Amino acid sequence: MKPITEAANRLDFEDKITGAARYCADIRMEGMLFAKTLRATVARAWIRAIHIPPLPSGMAVIDWRDIPGKNAVPIVTDDQPFLAENCVNYVGEPILLAVGPDRAETASFIRQIVVEYEERKPILTLEEAMGRDGDFISGNQPWFASYGYDKGDLEGAMRRAARCVADTFTTGYQEQAYLEPQGMVASFEDGVITVRGSMQCPYYIVDALKNALGWETDRIRVIQLPTGGGFGGKEEYPSIPAVHAALAAIKTGKPVQLVFDRKEDILCTTKRHPSQITIKSYLDAEGNILARDIDVAADGGAYAGLSSVVLQRMIYSIGGVYRVENLRIHGRVYATNKAVSGAFRGFGGPQAFFAMETHMEHIARQTGMDSVQLRQRHFLRQEDSTSTGGHLRSPVPLHEMTDLALRLSDYYRKREQPNTDSGKLRGIGCSVFFHGCGFTGSGEQDLIRPRVRLRKDVDGIVHVLASSAEIGQGAMTTLSKIVARTLSIPLSQVRYEYPDTKVCPDSGPTVASRSVLVVGKLLLQAGLEMKKRWSEKAFETEARFTYPKGFSWDKENHQGDAYLEYSWGANVVEVELDPVTCDYKIKGVWAVYDAGTPIDKKIVAGQVEGGMAQGLGYGGMENLEYADGKPVQVSFTDYILPTSLDLPPVTFRLVDNESVLGPYGARGLGELTLVGAAPALAAAIENATGRPVNRLPLTPEYLLEVMNGG
Amino acid sequence: MGEKISFVLNGANVSLETEPMRRLLDVLREDFGLTGSKEGCGEGECGACAVLVDGRLINSCLMPVLAVQGKRVVTIEGFRETARFHALSGSFDRAGAVQCGFCTPGMLLAAEALLTDNPDPTEEDIRGALSGNLCRCTGYTAIVEAIRNAAREGEGLWP
Numbered sequence: 001m002k003p004i005t006e007a008a009n010r011l012d013f014e015d016k017i018t019g020a021a022r023y024c025a026d027i028r029m030e031g032m033l034f035a036k037t038l039r040a041t042v043a044r045a046w047i048r049a050i051h052i053p054p055l056p057s058g059m060a061v062i063d064w065r066d067i068p069g070k071n072a073v074p075i076v077t078d079d080q081p082f083l084a085e086n087c088v089n090y091v092g093e094p095i096l097l098a099v100g101p102d103r104a105e106t107a108s109f110i111r112q113i114v115v116e117y118e119e120r121k122p123i124l125t126l127e128e129a130m131g132r133d134g135d136f137i138s139g140n141q142p143w144f145a146s147y148g149y150d151k152g153d154l155e156g157a158m159r160r161a162a163r164c165v166a167d168t169f170t171t172g173y174q175e176q177a178y179l180e181p182q183g184m185v186a187s188f189e190d191g192v193i194t195v196r197g198s199m200q201c202p203y204y205i206v207d208a209l210k211n212a213l214g215w216e217t218d219r220i221r222v223i224q225l226p227t228g229g230g231f232g233g234k235e236e237y238p239s240i241p242a243v244h245a246a247l248a249a250i251k252t253g254k255p256v257q258l259v260f261d262r263k264e265d266i267l268c269t270t271k272r273h274p275s276q277i278t279i280k281s282y283l284d285a286e287g288n289i290l291a292r293d294i295d296v297a298a299d300g301g302a303y304a305g306l307s308s309v310v311l312q313r314m315i316y317s318i319g320g321v322y323r324v325e326n327l328r329i330h331g332r333v334y335a336t337n338k339a340v341s342g343a344f345r346g347f348g349g350p351q352a353f354f355a356m357e358t359h360m361e362h363i364a365r366q367t368g369m370d371s372v373q374l375r376q377r378h379f380l381r382q383e384d385s386t387s388t389g390g391h392l393r394s395p396v397p398l399h400e401m402t403d404l405a406l407r408l409s410d411y412y413r414k415r416e417q418p419n420t421d422s423g424k425l426r427g428i429g430c431s432v433f434f435h436g437c438g439f440t441g442s443g444e445q446d447l448i449r450p451r452v453r454l455r456k457d458v459d460g461i462v463h464v465l466a467s468s469a470e471i472g473q474g475a476m477t478t479l480s481k482i483v484a485r486t487l488s489i490p491l492s493q494v495r496y497e498y499p500d501t502k503v504c505p506d507s508g509p510t511v512a513s514r515s516v517l518v519v520g521k522l523l524l525q526a527g528l529e530m531k532k533r534w535s536e537k538a539f540e541t542e543a544r545f546t547y548p549k550g551f552s553w554d555k556e557n558h559q560g561d562a563y564l565e566y567s568w569g570a571n572v573v574e575v576e577l578d579p580v581t582c583d584y585k586i587k588g589v590w591a592v593y594d595a596g597t598p599i600d601k602k603i604v605a606g607q608v609e610g611g612m613a614q615g616l617g618y619g620g621m622e623n624l625e626y627a628d629g630k631p632v633q634v635s636f637t638d639y640i641l642p643t644s645l646d647l648p649p650v651t652f653r654l655v656d657n658e659s660v661l662g663p664y665g666a667r668g669l670g671e672l673t674l675v676g677a678a679p680a681l682a683a684a685i686e687n688a689t690g691r692p693v694n695r696l697p698l699t700p701e702y703l704l705e706v707m708n709g710g
Numbered sequence: 711m712g713e714k715i716s717f718v719l720n721g722a723n724v725s726l727e728t729e730p731m732r733r734l735l736d737v738l739r740e741d742f743g744l745t746g747s748k749e750g751c752g753e754g755e756c757g758a759c760a761v762l763v764d765g766r767l768i769n770s771c772l773m774p775v776l777a778v779q780g781k782r783v784v785t786i787e788g789f790r791e792t793a794r795f796h797a798l799s800g801s802f803d804r805a806g807a808v809q810c811g812f813c814t815p816g817m818l819l820a821a822e823a824l825l826t827d828n829p830d831p832t833e834e835d836i837r838g839a840l841s842g843n844l845c846r847c848t849g850y851t852a853i854v855e856a857i858r859n860a861a862r863e864g865e866g867l868w869p
């Protein structure tokens with residue numbers, strides 16, 4: 001048998017290459033109406049009145065009074081309404097919907113509605129939120145979540161230290177920019193609401209519908225459609241348009257399509273959290289890092305959303321790949337009157353690793369050490385304890401990976417002679433990082449208890465019944481390969497349809513680099529059971545998650561195994577920078593990853609190349625700012641994404657380090673590929689310019705400030 | 711307000727009475743049900759809506775239907791019937807150039823426009839030709855490789 005890693009044909013390929021795949025906006029149904037959302041135009045206000053012109057025939061308006069259940073998006077807390085009642089908290093917040101048979105007319109009707117606001121003083125920046133002592137957005141403090149934990153004895157170590165190196169870093173927003181904007185189609189028949197659309201987490205939407213409608217699950221059906229990219233942006237957000245479309249379909253009795261345009265999508269959907277991170281490292285006279293005191297602040301936007309969970313990942317990642325025995329780590333995510341910050345590939349990791357890795361560069365610079373050697377001296381090893389006191393059970397191949405990345409890139413030669421004759425500055429830099437796979441701590445067990453089923457038909461075809469969504473990342477193919485391999489049948493004998501909650505059990509959301517590690521493992525278990533009974537004609541098998549033995553997690557105190565598994569990475573980036581304009585080009589990218597055994601090398605290559613592109617975009621060119629509570633960049637004309645001209649190919653290698661927990665030795669990869677890019681880019685720019693940087697994105701404008709000593 | 715517009719769509723003569731300033735993209739998707747052309751931005755920035763008009767790659771979200779009067783329009787639905795499509799499809803598959811697929815029809819038509827002009831493009835030529843087509847998933851490398859391989863293997867297809 002061929003190794004599982006050998007590339008297979010993607011199951012969704014034919015449909016997509018021929019243009020036959022029907023995404024949400026491509027759906028047409030008999031009598032279908034089009035919905036358009038009225039959105040807040042001010043950042044914070046009481047709604048005093050809404051003036052709606054007489055309704056043309058065939059049109060309807062849906063507002064919060066049409067919600068029979070609870071007007072609250074069920075995420076972690078329930079502070080966010082599906083539709084605003086008497087106040088708005090960010091520009092773009094949905095107030096009501098209009099639906100009608102003609103898209104253009106519906107949109108023009110929305111434009112005629114006048115909302116009278118009584119404006120309140122908004123909180124527009126992280127700094128404002130931190131300094132606020134009253135009139136908060138939610139509850140009686142300016143933050144949604146505040147966490148802290150310690151390791152060892154910080155005070156004692158501080159007394160022994162010879163010096164302290166301190167840095168403060170800030171990072172900006174990143175827009176998801178999946179190429180397909182958000183969209184949902186809802187239809188209501190025989191008392192059952194069916195919602196189809198672009199999504200990562202069908203069961204999040206089931207929960208949202210249950211909440212909003214007050215109905216039981218047997219009257220709710222959610223089906224994923226081909227989805228034009230997700231990256232986390234279609235994790236929690238789609239619950240909102242799903243409920244909107246459902247309310248309209250129930251009210252009108254007709255199918256309703258709700259598709260955002262790009263401006264609307266940028267205005268109102270979730271983005272990567274901006275952050276401000278301060279790290280103080282205490283060193284002895286030999287340059288050993290004795291202790292660190294770290295403070296993380298993140299901008300959560302107007303509602304809590306997933307911010308508390310993102311903050312957890314930030315504070316569990318901020319220790320980096322280093323063994324430092326004395327730590328104090330504190331983090332808060334604050335409320336501001338802006339679009340809700342949310343899940344985005346890396347989920348708090350990109351901010352944390354940019355800060356920690358750039359800080360390591362700065363320590364080296366200030367102490368006259370080589371920054372790679374400084375890292376190597378402190379690398380985590382197998383059997384070490386993590387910042388939360390978790391146990392690193394598996395080999396941690398950081399030395400091998402870093403050496404390989406440096407060798408591939410010819411790092412040391414380039415590092416020492418950064419300048420070229422052309423008058424351009426050359427620089428090279430590296431980053432070393434990890435991504436914890438699966439839900440935080442015991443979340444897989446406590447929050448979802450995922451399960452999967454396999455069904456064998458009389459014709460021998462095996463159907464995979466799982467709620468993992470194909471969003472471009474290759475989940476369909478990867479998970480089907482695991483099943484085919486387990487049953488020793490050809491891939492063509494396995495079927496994986498877009499998940500439909502009527503037939504698929506809840507195997508959890510398609511997030512957190514958990515699909516292969518957790519869902520893949522369950523499919524393997526269900527497959528083993530099926531294999532035993534293979535001679536039976538038609539039957540089903542099921543597998544449920546159980547928390548692995550020996551792991552433990554104390555959520556209150558942030559102690560124990562923060563993640564089930566860790567994937568590791570080392571990146572090198574080389575740049576060439578014009579010292580006059582500070583424009584730069586990325587000349588080379590090298591990457592080494594340990595994500596266990598790859599299930600499909602072609603799909604893995606796609607994740608590496610795509611994640612790296614998003615990470616370099618985040619680090620360099622993708623700039624989204626707010627002014628007066630409104631995003632300044634609201635189109636692809638202003639929000640600049642990497643194009644084919646901006647990125648060189650990535651030279652990458654995978655190290656061989658089988659996971660014990662994951663199926664066929666695999667663990668998570670999807671997010672890992674993004675998190676190391678920005679810090680490697682920052683290190684390369686510092687090497688080229690000789691100046692420290694402390695902010696993302698690294699735009700030429702910002703670098704000019706740096707070069708001019710600003 | 712309606713005006714009669716006639717053009718050749720995927721090899722067939724078509725005509726319709728419509729408002730002449732409607733976007734070609736909407737006419738293709740709504741009047742002809744050709745949903746392979748996608749709307750990613752509606753502003754000419756992403757190339758998801760790209761089609762060929764008299765062999766030239768254009769963003770159909772920016773073009774009024776009036777502008778194709780008497781011209782030849784090719785969308786993915788027409789292109790997929792050609793030998794050139796099959797060469798590109800095979801190389802896209804092997805290179806892993808499709809992820810979410812939303813940019814894919816536009817990318818294929820961009821490739822066709824390039825190879826028609828320049829059957830033996832360098833990597834730089836390919837990157838230049840794709841620079842108006844955004845892809846958020848792949849980082850472009852696999853797409854560039856796929857097009858290079860199609861050019862190499864598709865002998866005689868793009869003379």
Ligand code: FES
Nearest residue numbers: 752754756757771
């Ligand atoms: S939709 Fe036409 S270029 Fe983006």
Ligand code: FES
Nearest residue numbers: 810813845846847
């Ligand atoms: S494959 Fe998703 S945008 Fe290109």
